[in-house]
Amino acid sequence: MEDVATLGFIATTIGATWRLATPLIFAAIGEVFSERAGVLNIGLEGVMLVGAFVGFATMFAYGSLPLGLASAVAAGAVVGLLFAFFTITIKADQIVVGAAINLLGMGLTAFLFRTYFVGTGRGVEIAQPLDIPGLSDLPFFGEAFFRHNAIVYSTLLVVVLAVVVLYKTSFGLTLRAVGEHPKAVDVVGRSVAAYRYGAVMIGTGLAGLGGAFLTLGHSNQFVENITSGRGFIALAVVVFARWSPVGAFFVAMLFGLFYALQLQLQAQPALNIPYQALQALPYVMTIVALVMVRNKGDTPKMLGVPYTKA
């Protein structure tokens, strides 16, 4: 118990928070793009698995981290293309196709992993923590903020880029309009379908990157179902964050915090709280937060509705 209040405990918790939040941040910001354009992609879990696997496989074969990450993004986008084809072109139900993508991701990665990777031994070289001169060695702050790898830091860049693209560019304005009033976009002569394809593929590309963080930035091995529900949590993050990229960053961090906290608290034998109660903490907090956050009506109006030209 005496361990809980120490600065060391807090620093470790904050450090773990950011690492645990990283895959959620990528996937949730990706989903913000998709849902802002009116496409609800519940297949994030499957896309993340594909990203985790393809990133790992590429790294294993070629030993290049940038190539591994790039191929994970590309693989995510390809799965997104499949999803977009069925939901936008064929106008199939988005929930059904999303569920199918989850099953596909789980089955396909398990199949390929078993077929091509019997023993992976040491695994792959993962992204190493950056040593930032003067900062990494700081007491408290070093452990909490400055001993992460580049993938973790890139979450900040992704937030900034997402805000700029969504709110400061003509592309972003049109993308958001597609989710609110697609007819207006159509009337001015822009293709609703093209924007939706783009938004979905940006989203799944980022989700693929989030998956790849698990195998290339944290563990160095692929394990079947390694995402363990992170894709579904990312979906909740988006709703909780009211479809805002900055919000998604902080809500994902909140999830990471509760996740890190529950792992840390379980390790305190003196606390005597059943571990199931601690494990439920992130989810209980989501429900509490969702109840408290008032619905300001900022759900994209055409979320989940296919667009048909009149």
Added chain:
Amino acid sequence: MTRRNYIAGMAVAAAVTMSLPTAAWADTLKMGLLVPGSVSEEGWNRIGYNALKGVEKELGAQVSYVELQQNPASFEKAFRDYASQGYTVILGHGFEFQDAALDVAPDYPDTVFLISSSYIHEDNVIGLNTDTSQPFFLMGLVAAKMGKKAGLVGGMEIPPIQQAFEGFKNGARSVDPEFPISEAYIGNFSDTTATKEAALSMIAQGVDFLVPNASGATIGGYQAIAEAGKDVGTFSIFSDFTEVAPDNILGLYVADYAQGVVKVVRGIQEGDVPSGNVEFGLKDPEVMKFTFRDDVKNPVPADIRAVVEEVKGKIAAGEIQTRAR
């Protein structure tokens, strides 16, 4: 062809046809395996798969397996599928298969249902148990003699993992009743990231001897230990993880469950069905192998090894109870 030759030829032919069937079909051993997850990862499910392969190789059995992904609704059907196809032995790899086997077994009295990590024995349903608390008792002993604080990261709080950890705690406390031990569960068997973070947080809290036990997700624990440097010790459990944490793994506990299962199935093949629950332990050295590594930076010193050997003997002889019964 004379009559005598003809008769002799007939006799030979008769002898051949009489001896052939026993080898060819009458006694063909068929064994089925039900696993609760994927056999592709190092860990629990692979152990069941290896047992099946062992029976195939050593007893020439015809084998088949099915993965059921923690889905209790499908257990009974899977047992029934194998039993109705005339399988001699069906191994349900995990105590969770016990109830389904009990439901199915009365309909197929000629099939033997083996259940891993179960204490059951009812007619043709026989539990096989590897007492993992025994090697974990030895690990706990080493931890308390060499370290200051121990950590255990589990997948879910299911009996085999609980018993292993109980053995560890009893072992450590046989040395020092106040020895601090942290324990955490990640809540599944696939989240390597959670295992790694749980292990990292324990190490940050001063744990210098840590054992992860979470099936497929176990490897995350070894990664955390490897990153923490050579001051954190561990044991490789069930499989050989030496490559992942070469500076930290002080020894290996490898269960050759296959040898145990082969032994039991050979008995069944010869008509000797076990009359009770079967338990493998340190008394079965071909099944349970507990070894130390010498090519590690801080090897376990000779005096501690001597103590471990002595305790090992006492456990095998039943003089030390590694967990409550």
